[in-house]
Amino acid sequence: MRVSKLFGETLREAPADVELKSHEALLRGGYVRMLAAGIFSYLPLAHRSLKKIENILREEMNRIGGQELTMPVVHPADIWKRTGRWDAIDEVLLRFRDRWDRDMALALTHEEVVASLAATEVKSYRQLPCLVYQLQTKFRDEVRPRGGLIRTREFVMKDSYSLDRDEAGMLKQYEAHYKAYLRMFARAGLPVTVVKSDVGLMGGSVAHEYMYVTPIGEDTLAICDACGYVANAEVAKFCAEPIDGGTPLPLEKVSTPDVTSIESVADFLGVEKSKIAKAVFFMAGFGPDAPEKLVFAIVRGDMDVNFTGLKNLTKATTLRPAREEEISAVGAVAGFASPVGIKKGAALVVVDELVARSANLVCGANEKDFHLLNSNCGRDYEPDMTAQIAIVYEGAGCPECGAALRVANGVEVGNIFQLGTKYSNALGAQFVDEDGEMKPVIMGSYGIGVGRLLACLAEKYNDEFGLALPVSVAPFEALITAVSKNAETKALVEKYYEALNEAGVETLFDDRDASPGVKFADCDLRGIPMRIIISDRSIKAGGAEFKLRTEKESRIVPLENLADEVSGTLRSMKQALLDAADAVG
RNA sequence: CGGAGUGUAGCUCAGCAUGGCUUAGAGCGCUGCGUUCGGGACGCAGAGGCCGGAGGUUCGAAUCCUCUCACUCCGACCA
Numbered sequence: 001m002r003v004s005k006l007f008g009e010t011l012r013e014a015p016a017d018v019e020l021k022s023h024e025a026l027l028r029g030g031y032v033r034m035l036a037a038g039i040f041s042y043l044p045l046a047h048r049s050l051k052k053i054e055n056i057l058r059e060e061m062n063r064i065g066g067q068e069l070t071m072p073v074v075h076p077a078d079i080w081k082r083t084g085r086w087d088a089i090d091e092v093l094l095r096f097r098d099r100w101d102r103d104m105a106l107a108l109t110h111e112e113v114v115a116s117l118a119a120t121e122v123k124s125y126r127q128l129p130c131l132v133y134q135l136q137t138k139f140r141d142e143v144r145p146r147g148g149l150i151r152t153r154e155f156v157m158k159d160s161y162s163l164d165r166d167e168a169g170m171l172k173q174y175e176a177h178y179k180a181y182l183r184m185f186a187r188a189g190l191p192v193t194v195v196k197s198d199v200g201l202m203g204g205s206v207a208h209e210y211m212y213v214t215p216i217g218e219d220t221l222a223i224c225d226a227c228g229y230v231a232n233a234e235v236a237k238f239c240a241e242p243i244d245g246g247t248p249l250p251l252e253k254v255s256t257p258d259v260t261s262i263e264s265v266a267d268f269l270g271v272e273k274s275k276i277a278k279a280v281f282f283m284a285g286f287g288p289d290a291p292e293k294l295v296f297a298i299v300r301g302d303m304d305v306n307f308t309g310l311k312n313l314t315k316a317t318t319l320r321p322a323r324e325e326e327i328s329a330v331g332a333v334a335g336f337a338s339p340v341g342i343k344k345g346a347a348l349v350v351v352d353e354l355v356a357r358s359a360n361l362v363c364g365a366n367e368k369d370f371h372l373l374n375s376n377c378g379r380d381y382e383p384d385m386t387a388q389i390a391i392v393y394e395g396a397g398c399p400e401c402g403a404a405l406r407v408a409n410g411v412e413v414g415n416i417f418q419l420g421t422k423y424s425n426a427l428g429a430q431f432v433d434e435d436g437e438m439k440p441v442i443m444g445s446y447g448i449g450v451g452r453l454l455a456c457l458a459e460k461y462n463d464e465f466g467l468a469l470p471v472s473v474a475p476f477e478a479l480i481t482a483v484s485k486n487a488e489t490k491a492l493v494e495k496y497y498e499a500l501n502e503a504g505v506e507t508l509f510d511d512r513d514a515s516p517g518v519k520f521a522d523c524d525l526r527g528i529p530m531r532i533i534i535s536d537r538s539i540k541a542g543g544a545e546f547k548l549r550t551e552k553e554s555r556i557v558p559l560e561n562l563a564d565e566v567s568g569t570l571r572s573m574k575q576a577l578l579d580a581a582d583a584v585g
Numbered sequence: 586c587g588g589a590g591u592g593u594a595g596c597u598c599a600g601c602a603u604g605g606c607u608u609a610g611a612g613c614g615c616u617g618c619g620u621u622c623g624g625g626a627c628g629c630a631g632a633g634g635c636c637g638g639a640g641g642u643u644c645g646a647a648u649c650c651u652c653u654c655a656c657u658c659c660g661a662c663c664a
Binding site: 009010011012013014015016017018019034036037091143144146260261262263265276277278279280281282296297298299301304305306307310320321327332333334335336337338363364371391465483484485513514515516517518519520521522524533535537538545 | 595597
C-alpha cells in the first residue's frame, strides 16, 4: 500500500475533547473517526487491525471446535419477550417498530437467536456438544457512552455459544474458552486478569471476566496479591471485624441540628464514621406488573453499598436510587433516616451483616434534626434481610486468605458465562437424550469486544509519538521510504517495496514527496512496527536503515539481505507472541 | 435522567462581557509555483465558513433573548 493512496489522514493535533490516550492515538493515527456519541467509523488502518484481531479470535475458536456463522442484527421482539429480557433490560436494548408496527430490537447479544436456532437444528444428543460463534455487530444504547473507543454503542463482538447435553459437557466447553481466551489475548499482546464476575443480564450461574487492568477502567476489581484471589467489586466478598460497641445500651435521642451527612454526624457527635449506621435508599422493580418497592439499605458509615450485590440479593429486576418523596412516603426523613420506627413491610430493610453484628451504632431518628445513639439491629428494628451488601474497599480482608485486598480499575475485554437452561427453556431448545427423554440444551455464552480490544491495545501501546501496536495486530508490518532527492535511490525503494511484498511482508510504502520529518512522524503515529529507510547516507553505510518502532536505535542492513532480514525479524516477533500464547493455554 | 460546559474553515482556536471597527480572523492543513530535503522546512500566490439550527429583539446580530439539536465532562450510593 502506498501512503499517497491511503485513505485516512494523520492528525497533527487531536480534537480538544479527547481524554484518553487510546482515543487520541487512534484518532491521530488516522484509524478511527467519530460519527456520533459512541459510534465510530473504522478507517482502513483500523479495519486492517480489527481484521487481524478477528483472525486471531477465529483461529482460536476453530482450535476449540467452533463453527462460524452469522446471525441477524435486527430481531423481532418476540424472542426477547419469550426470555423475559424485553422487560428485564431497559434502556440499553434499542427498540423500534417496523413498517407493520411490529416491535423490533437491535441485537445487543445473541442468546435468544442461538436458542431458537438450537430449537430447530438440535434434535438428538448425537449432535452435541456443539459450539457456534460469530464476529458481528452489536448495538447497546448505553446511558452514557464515554471514553472514546472503550465504551461504544455500536461494536463488533466475537460471541460464541456452547450447546451441551449436560452440565459436565458445558463445563468442559467453558474450560476450553477460559484457556482459548488467554491465548487470544496473549497473541494480541494484551495482558489480562481473569476475575470472578456478576452474571448481569446474561443470567446463569458462574461467570468470569477478562480485565485489562488500567486506571481508566470503568470496572472496579478487588485483588489479593497474597493468594491470587481476584473478583469484580460487584461480587467480591471480604472479611472485616464488626465494631465492638460493648453491651447494648438504651436508645438515646440527641439533637443534631442541620447535621445530615455521615461526615458531619461523625464530627458533630465525635464518633468514628464506622460507628454510624448509614441508610441508603433505592427503588426496586420486580417486573412490569409489580409495584416498585423502597429498599432501605443499611451499611456502616465508612462503607458504600454494593449496588449490583443489592440488586441480586433482593432479586429486583431494576434498582435505582430513590427520590426524596419516595423516602418520606414510608415515614423516613432524608438526612435523619433509619429503619427505627418504620412500619414493618413499608420498605424492604436490608442490613449489612457488619452492621447487624455491631452494637450501639448511631442512626437517624426519622425526625428532622435528631439522631439516635446506641441503635442495635434486631432490638430496635427487624431486618428483612441480612447479608454483606457493603462494597469491597482498599485494605479489606481477602475472603480466601485474610490478607489486605488491593482495589484497582479494569476494562472488561471479554467474558464467559455458564448459562444453563434459561434460554433453551424459554425458546424450546430441547433434544432427545440417549435415554429417550426430552431435555433442554445446556448453554454457555462467551464474548470478546473486538473494537474494545483494539482500544485497550492502543491504550497500552502508545507513546509521545503515537501508536506502537504489536506486530500481530498492527495494520502493516513495515514501512519503507526514501530519504533522498536522488532518482536512483528513489527507484531503489520502489524495487525493495516490491521485494518486501513478494516476501510476504505487509508493507506500507511512503511514496510521498514530503520532508523526512513528516514521513517519520506519520510512520510513528500510525504505529508501524518496522521502518526501513533507503537514503544516500544509508547506501553509503552499506544498505538500508532498519528501525523498530519500539526502539530508538537503528541499524544498517545490506540491501540484498533486506527482505530476508525483515521477514526473519517479523517471524521471530510473531513467534514470541505465539510462544506467549502457548505458555498461558 | 440530573448537573456543568462547548458548538466560528478539515484541525487547534481568537473575536462575543460593552451589537456597527469584519467584506468574519489567525496558526496548522489543503491547491499552484519556486527554493529546500535525516524528525512535523521556507517564500509567494490561492481556495476554503449560512459563526450548529430555528425563531425573536434591533436601523444593524457570530455577539443580546427564547427554543431546539449535537458533542464533552461529572453524577446518577449520602442516611
